[in-house]
Amino acid sequence: MTLSVRDLRKAFGGVRAVDGVSFDLPRGEIRALIGPNGAGKTTVFNVLGGQLRPDAGEVRLGGERISGLPPHAIWRRGVSRTFQVSAVFATLSVLENVLIARLSAAGRSLGLLGRAGPGEAERARAVLARVGLAEQAARPAGVLAYGDLKKLELALALANDPAVLLLDEPTAGMAPAERGELMRLIVQIARAGGQTVLFTEHDMDVVWSVADRILVLHQGRVIAEGAPGEVRANLAVQQVYLGEDP
């Protein structure tokens, strides 16, 4: 299933945060979305995830229009996401966090009298094992270390076996060594599951090494798109990043 974005626009007051963005994301590709602060990356994510409604343009997944749908409906169609500032259910245990996403995927969130049951708990544990959090299952999510919070977010996003993973700075705030490690884990999981990934990342070394292709955003527009080598050589990109942290 291809995720195709056509002429997406979103303005806040007079600021055109996303100003006519189009791209196609074929199945299984790992694509980095880069650009300086304020380029519109998070706005693109929020429109794709349904947190914001676009002013114009549309997003289709495998031909079906998903833009304008509420976030929960978009998730049901197989587009999962993480947030830049990590968002988990702090008073619940790590296992319960994933269990909630599993129950939702199974359409059982509204079950009033039954129990979650061992089946879903097993599946939730399996997801935790994939991201390396199995040991932490019983701890409250609110007390996790920062890196583990990021992993839990990833586990939440993976819980419904999505077609597309939208990862907004999945390694933000982590130490450089951990960053590379987590990103490689993400790539490994995505390749194994055939998932399409769109991610943002400020650490360029990580970007060059894991992305299949790169999309460069500047002032709400796409200024370059291509394989890492091409983007690196692109003059416009160099100009945008001149003086910025490369």
Next chain:
Amino acid sequence: MVLFLIASGLSLIFGVTRIVNFAHGSFYMLAAYLTYAFAARLPLGGAAFYAAALLAALATGLLGLVVEVLLLRRVYRAPELYQLLLTFALVLVIADLVRFVWGTENLTGPPAPGLAGAVPIAGQLFPTYDLVLIGLGPAVALALWALFYRTRYGILIRAATLDREMVAVLGVDEARLYTSVFVLGSCLAGLAGALQVPRQALTNVMDTTVLTEAFVVVVVGGMGSVGGALLAAIVIGVSDAFGVLVLPGASLVLTFVVMAAILIVRPWGLRGRPAGQERAAAAGVAARPALPRAWGWALLAALVLLPPLLPTYWVWLLAEVLALSLFAASLYLLMGAGGMVSFGHAGAFGLGAYGAALLMLRAGWPMPLAFAGAPLVAAAASAVIGFFAVRLTSIYFAMLTLAFAQIGYALVHQWYDLTGGDNGLLGVWPARWLASPLRFYGLALAACGGGVALLSRVERAPFGLTLRAVRDHPRRAEAVGVNIHRHQLLAFVIAGFFGGLAGATFVYLKGSAFPEYLALPVSVEALVMVLLGGVGTLAGAPVGAAVYTLLDTVVTRYTAYWQAVLGALLILLVLAFPRGIVGALPGRGR
């Protein structure tokens, strides 16, 4: 315009400190009584009233200072709920204090010297004093405007209403700013109370009456906006006057309908701003591990086996505890698990009570059918109310639920032909085969004990787990496929259903239904029970209900000032045991 004074103070305090000051109406009442007392004692002749009014306003400001420094300062960082309870505790204490000092008789204050006459305008006589007040309102508004927009202090206040953290980061002494704003707001309430003295008799219920009106004005105007309060005071005043003319029987209802309508269309009031990402009012209260399961079975055994051995009086009391336990437990589902603090849960309780009474007395249904139908009435009403309410967050949710409960109260109060107004509905007795104490107790145990057990089951089911997730992080829950509004609406309806069942049990226990069942104090009672038991667990609700009912029964035997005792208890609870009784017990562990 008196309403504007009190509302602007309330709004100001909320805007800066984010505290919804329930005690605002009490400050108003206290100032009125103080004015009365001072005016009688000051040897100033004609000027005595004015000196007394000024003195009373200042004294109220001073009281505000003491309250802020001694109590509120400790809970600014606590969940909103605790702040509300603390100020509500003050309401209780001040109300009993006023009763203690000045008694329960209505008092008539002095007229305002020099302004006692009336002025004819367009063929009608208007009291001079009222006209002066009408002029005074804009004058005070102007003075506040000058304070906010022409002084450094005003800039700080406006900055703090917009972004408190930023103001603190910029090196402003938050503590002093908060204190001064609270004192200023209290002074305004005091001034309002003092100025009201020549216009109306002083009564013990001035506080709650004016508080509800002030809430309406503040919420309609937009919390934290003084300009909005002025606008809203006018809108509400006009709709009130209009209501008295057009629908004399429904003027109360109209006010709250206006409020509800404005909140539905503009959830943040006429001049308020969207609150951004506000945490749910009860968030930050962690769940506690469940109690040992054996305790539950032991309790059930005791509830089944003991009553035949108890005196009748205790059997009735136990049945009452059961009904209130279910009431508190149903509220717990909303506020504990759901993070939705309702100030109108009495609405569900009262609808259940009136539903049962009306179905039996007016529609002629047999008692068991009416008993079963009542919770459905409450659930249906909750579905409609919830549809609008769950879209709002924290304090606005609380206010809209309050508004709807007040609409219900006003309807029941004024629809005399159907409900008997404040005479209530009498003779709501159970069917003969259920009327003996033990049989009725059995019914209460089955309905309410069963209800609590079902709620506990719901809380642990996927639905309850997901509800907690929605409370913890709504955006995240949405992003794992949860339709959060539908989820919250269902929780609201379930809470309404069981609240209604509790009300139906209660009405057959007491044999009568009164409009007060739907009023704010009953909603707050439920909140107190939940907090008393501990908001982190469902087991807290029945424990809180039992302790509360027993205290009520025991304390009223020794003193007429039960409210003051309850108030003191609440203050202690909030400051020393915020996790409640069950929160302090050992757990089963995870």
